[in-house]
Amino acid sequence: MRKRKKISLLVLLCLYILLFPTKENSVFKILPAWSSDLRIESNIDRNTLIPFRLKEEFGYISPVSGNISYMNEIFYNVTQNNNYYINYSVITDNLIINRRDGSFVANIETEGFPLFIGERLFIISANSKRVSEWDIYGNNLFTFESDAIITSCDANKDTFVAGFVDGTVIIVDKEKRAEKLLKPELSRINVVYGIAISDNSDYIAMITGIDPQYMIIMRKRNNRYNRFFAYQFADNLRHPRYISFFNNNRYLVFESGNTFYCFDFSSRKLNKIELSSPITNIHYISALNFFAVTTEMEEGKTNFTLIDPAGKKLYSKTIFSDYSYIASSENRILFGSNQAIFAVDFIRE
Amino acid sequence: MKNIFLICFFLNSFFLLSMQWPVENPVIRANFGERSGSHYNTGIKLISGNPDVVAVDRGEVVFYQKERNRFSALPSGLGNFIVIEHDRFLRTTYGHLADNFMGRKKVNVAAGEVIGQIGDSGSSKGRYLYFEFADRESGELINPFLMLPLLADGSRPVIREVFIKESRAASYQILGNNLEISAGRYDLSAIIYDTAENMAAFHQLAPHSIRVYINGEESSLIVYNSIKKSSNYLVLSSNNRSVNEYYIGNENWQVYLGQFNFNPGINIIRIVASDFRDNESFREFRITSTR
Numbered sequence: 001m002r003k004r005k006k007i008s009l010l011v012l013l014c015l016y017i018l019l020f021p022t023k024e025n026s027v028f029k030i031l032p033a034w035s036s037d038l039r040i041e042s043n044i045d046r047n048t049l050i051p052f053r054l055k056e057e058f059g060y061i062s063p064v065s066g067n068i069s070y071m072n073e074i075f076y077n078v079t080q081n082n083n084y085y086i087n088y089s090v091i092t093d094n095l096i097i098n099r100r101d102g103s104f105v106a107n108i109e110t111e112g113f114p115l116f117i118g119e120r121l122f123i124i125s126a127n128s129k130r131v132s133e134w135d136i137y138g139n140n141l142f143t144f145e146s147d148a149i150i151t152s153c154d155a156n157k158d159t160f161v162a163g164f165v166d167g168t169v170i171i172v173d174k175e176k177r178a179e180k181l182l183k184p185e186l187s188r189i190n191v192v193y194g195i196a197i198s199d200n201s202d203y204i205a206m207i208t209g210i211d212p213q214y215m216i217i218m219r220k221r222n223n224r225y226n227r228f229f230a231y232q233f234a235d236n237l238r239h240p241r242y243i244s245f246f247n248n249n250r251y252l253v254f255e256s257g258n259t260f261y262c263f264d265f266s267s268r269k270l271n272k273i274e275l276s277s278p279i280t281n282i283h284y285i286s287a288l289n290f291f292a293v294t295t296e297m298e299e300g301k302t303n304f305t306l307i308d309p310a311g312k313k314l315y316s317k318t319i320f321s322d323y324s325y326i327a328s329s330e331n332r333i334l335f336g337s338n339q340a341i342f343a344v345d346f347i348r349e
Numbered sequence: 350m351k352n353i354f355l356i357c358f359f360l361n362s363f364f365l366l367s368m369q370w371p372v373e374n375p376v377i378r379a380n381f382g383e384r385s386g387s388h389y390n391t392g393i394k395l396i397s398g399n400p401d402v403v404a405v406d407r408g409e410v411v412f413y414q415k416e417r418n419r420f421s422a423l424p425s426g427l428g429n430f431i432v433i434e435h436d437r438f439l440r441t442t443y444g445h446l447a448d449n450f451m452g453r454k455k456v457n458v459a460a461g462e463v464i465g466q467i468g469d470s471g472s473s474k475g476r477y478l479y480f481e482f483a484d485r486e487s488g489e490l491i492n493p494f495l496m497l498p499l500l501a502d503g504s505r506p507v508i509r510e511v512f513i514k515e516s517r518a519a520s521y522q523i524l525g526n527n528l529e530i531s532a533g534r535y536d537l538s539a540i541i542y543d544t545a546e547n548m549a550a551f552h553q554l555a556p557h558s559i560r561v562y563i564n565g566e567e568s569s570l571i572v573y574n575s576i577k578k579s580s581n582y583l584v585l586s587s588n589n590r591s592v593n594e595y596y597i598g599n600e601n602w603q604v605y606l607g608q609f610n611f612n613p614g615i616n617i618i619r620i621v622a623s624d625f626r627d628n629e630s631f632r633e634f635r636i637t638s639t640r
């Protein structure tokens with residue numbers, strides 16, 4: 001048994017070195033840091049733990065050592081933040097909040113799918129028409145029900161925004177008052193495909209409409225949001241889209257199938273890069289000021305690309321895994337495949 | 350007024366000639382307006398011997414979501430689902446589809462075109478289609494029975510029990526014949542459901558309407574035609590009640606019928622429940638109110 005483990009560790013290490021060889025390019029030196037064989041260790045630094053999620057497992061890992069403090073099998077889906085998680089079944093009327101060490105915190109007797117956005121916990125009802133916010137002790141803070149399906153949402157510490165299939169957007173302020181956002185209706189058909197709010201609530205960005213389809217940024221002035229920037233897509237994609245603010249609201253990143261977009265608020269310039277296949281994950285590495293992006297390739301393969309905010313490709317690698325997890329700590333990037341996690345350090349030359 | 354209603358009825362009938370059920374020989378598993386967990390069922394759940402799901406009318410796919418998309422999509426109990434926009438501001442939603450649904454492959458669909466198969470994706474408790482009608486102009490969710498060809502149904506709704514309580518009282522008591530009460534305002538509730546005759550096992554469904562007559566006069570009409578948004582909640586349009594205000598008690602089918610005034614003397618309460626084929630059931634009670 002011990003011999004088999006040693007062999008598997010050796011294979012893992014070889015695979016890891018093969019995937020992330022020490023490589024120098026014009027911008028970075030890339031150094032392998034560790035590879036994790038997904039064993040739970042008791043002796044680890046608990047201050048640095050970050051959440052991880054693989055295809056079938058989730059847990060908390062130390063980016064310093066690669067040691068895992070807690071790991072469990074995903075039932076149907078899991079939502080996590082740095083301190084808590086909810087691992088839930090597809091049909092349940094009982095959601096259990098746990099600390100990152102697995103200990104019980106609270107029980108919420110409601111059906112629906114939970115979603116941590118930062119420290120805030122939301123539950124989307126099974127019919128996708130009701131969203132409610134809860135504290136981690138299981139107290140309901142607000143509930144909002146719509147006649148249309150919720151297609152996307154985002155929150156900062158004060159404000160919650162949600163977009164709906166009928167094109168409406170609601171804003172729930174820190175007093176939990178829900179208000180409809182008056183946004184320009186520029187398209188033949190109105191649907192919200194993605195929405196994001198900046199940390200300071202100054203901007204709301206959304207991907208909306210068919211014929212044409214827009215990415216619209218609304219800016220808050222005198223307690224009203226007005227159109228600040230609009231980008232018209234060449235085609236209409238009719239599925240949910242990723243859109244998010246990064247780096248203290250300097251960047252707004254969104255995708256459109258194979259295309260990665262980054263709007264830089266300081267230069268008011270929209271940068272983009274066409275990738276070879278649909279984007280499946282985006283992660284911002286603040287210490288290095290670039291984005292780690294994965295794209296879905298043919299069966300069993302994922303492409304891993306580093307892109308700077310100007311839309312320049314810095315690094316690209318194909319991984320033999322159909323699942324991707326990306327996280328970072330300082331200049332260390334953690335990459336998860338189906339059943340393993342690797343870490344590499346990017347050192348700017 | 351009556352003429353306007355008739356014109357609307359005929360216009361609607363004309364438009365609806367093109368509509369068809371989204372599955373072949375549908376069997377209703379859950380009806381519009383029922384309680385489903387903590388919310389109203391704003392559509393219907395259908396099973397069929399043929400797994401093909403078709404568009405009820407020509408239209409355009411305006412939104413679809415794959416259950417496996419955990420990158421950009423919110424988790425949804427509808428699993429794999431499609432939203433189609435038709436003429437006249439109508440939208441239909443098809444949920445719990447199998448993985449091989451139409452998705453991005455096509456934008457415009459013809460009436461009766463296959464868009465997917467019945468599946469069990471999302472939070473479905475079995476293999477069925479979740480189907481919903483929305484009227485974007487009025488902002489209401491419409492009972493699909495109003496929009497689609499009528500189905501054969503020979504079974505009648507059941508009024509199992511009726512309850513009464515003085516308006517300020519905490520709990521209900523069973524309403525029986527010859528009950529003596531003090532005159533005043535009272536709340537009525539009842540356990541009412543329709544039965545599905547073509548299900549293999551006994552199955553309960555929401556009826557289409559419930560009428561309460563006091564001394565021969567219609568005092569309340571609850572009709573499951575549409576659900577709309579009111580403040581932060583969805584309400585049944587006919588009585589403006591949210592799911593938790595309408596479905597009361599622990600019994601799944603106990604509904605609130607309203608508040609009624611009983612003057613001194615003999616009062617006749619008649620409760621009539623009907624389904625979409627106008628199959629009716631009623632129960633009548635004679636109560637005596639004293640000063």
